[in-house]
Amino acid sequence: xxxxxxxxxxxxxxxxxxxxxxxxxxxxxxxxxxxxxxxxxxxxxxxxxxxxxxxxxxxxxxxxxxxxxxxxxxxxxxxxxxxxxxxxxxxxxxxxxxxxxxxxxxxxxxxxx
Amino acid sequence: xxxxxxxxxxxxxxxxxxxxxxxxxxxxxxxxxxxxxxxxxxxxxxxxxxxxxxxxxxxxxxxxxxxxxxxxxxxxxxxxxxxxxxxxxxxxxxxxxxxxxxxxxxxxxxxxx
Numbered sequence: 001x002x003x004x005x006x007x008x009x010x011x012x013x014x015x016x017x018x019x020x021x022x023x024x025x026x027x028x029x030x031x032x033x034x035x036x037x038x039x040x041x042x043x044x045x046x047x048x049x050x051x052x053x054x055x056x057x058x059x060x061x062x063x064x065x066x067x068x069x070x071x072x073x074x075x076x077x078x079x080x081x082x083x084x085x086x087x088x089x090x091x092x093x094x095x096x097x098x099x100x101x102x103x104x105x106x107x108x109x110x111x112x113x
Numbered sequence: 114x115x116x117x118x119x120x121x122x123x124x125x126x127x128x129x130x131x132x133x134x135x136x137x138x139x140x141x142x143x144x145x146x147x148x149x150x151x152x153x154x155x156x157x158x159x160x161x162x163x164x165x166x167x168x169x170x171x172x173x174x175x176x177x178x179x180x181x182x183x184x185x186x187x188x189x190x191x192x193x194x195x196x197x198x199x200x201x202x203x204x205x206x207x208x209x210x211x212x213x214x215x216x217x218x219x220x221x222x223x224x225x226x
Contacts, residue, residue, distance in 0.1 A: 011159060011162075011163035011165060014159055015156065015159055015160075015165070018152050018155050018156050018159070019156070019172070021148075021152045022149060022152045022153065022156075023176075023179065025145050025148055025149040025152065026149070026176070026179075026180060026183070026198070027183055028141070028145045029142065029145050029146070029149070029197070030180060030183045030184055030187050030189060030194055031183075031187050032138050032141045032142055032145065033142070033187075033189055033193075033194075033197070034184075034187035034188055034189040035134075035138055036135060036138040036139070036142070037189065039131050039134045039135045039138065040135065042131050043128065043131050043132070043135075046124060046127055046128055046131070047128075049124075050124035052124060052128070059132070063136075063139070066136065066139075067139060067143060070139070070140055070143045070144075071143055071147075074143055074144050074146075074147035075147055076143060076146055076147040076150065077208075080146075080204055081143055081146075084142070084146070084200075085139070087197075087200055091193055095190075
């Protein structure tokens with residue numbers, strides 16, 4: 001059997017193996033994101049209750065710094081990690097606005113980052 | 114001690130507890146994403162080697178369906194889960210294009226989804 005034929009025969013099995021891993025990792029991501037949103041919802045509620053300021057630039061800067069270091073350790077592009085955090089925070093704000101709207105409380109409250 | 118005072122005193126501790134959890138979950142997300150990109154890089158290389166088509170609409174549709182079901186189970190907005198997958202796939206394509214460019218091979222190869 002030639003090398004080319006070998007690759008052709010092995011490829012579907014190897015592809016399925018990799019896709020199974022991707023599916024497992026996606027399940028981790030979805031459940032971790034769900035847990036993270038539970039936390040940020042609690043942060044939002046806590047800030048509103050304790051009348052703490054919505055935004056916290058010091059915390060936000062520390063989060064970005066930390067994530068970039070983590071990304072480098074994990075050999076993930078730090079730029080992507082930062083964009084990823086911004087993407088999630090956008091959803092956190094959207095969720096919070098939906099909660100505020102539902103409760104008919106005044107807007108512009110805690111972002112829960 | 115009044116309820117208001119109690120909330121005020123407890124808030125910083127509770128906020129720190131929640132933020133520590135968010136930080137832990139962010140570390141999970143970063144490392145899981147790094148592992149996922151390792152898999153998609155292997156998928157890209159495998160597809161190129163085995164001359165498999167870059168895009169696989171059946172696989173992509175199945176991934177979206179699966180992720181939406183997972184999201185519902187985890188009480189995460191399925192719309193967000195789908196947007197999240199699109200966000201990651203965009204990065205996968207960007208990574209792949211960078212690899213292709215580096216290797217000075219012809220573009221428009223496997224996306225590795």
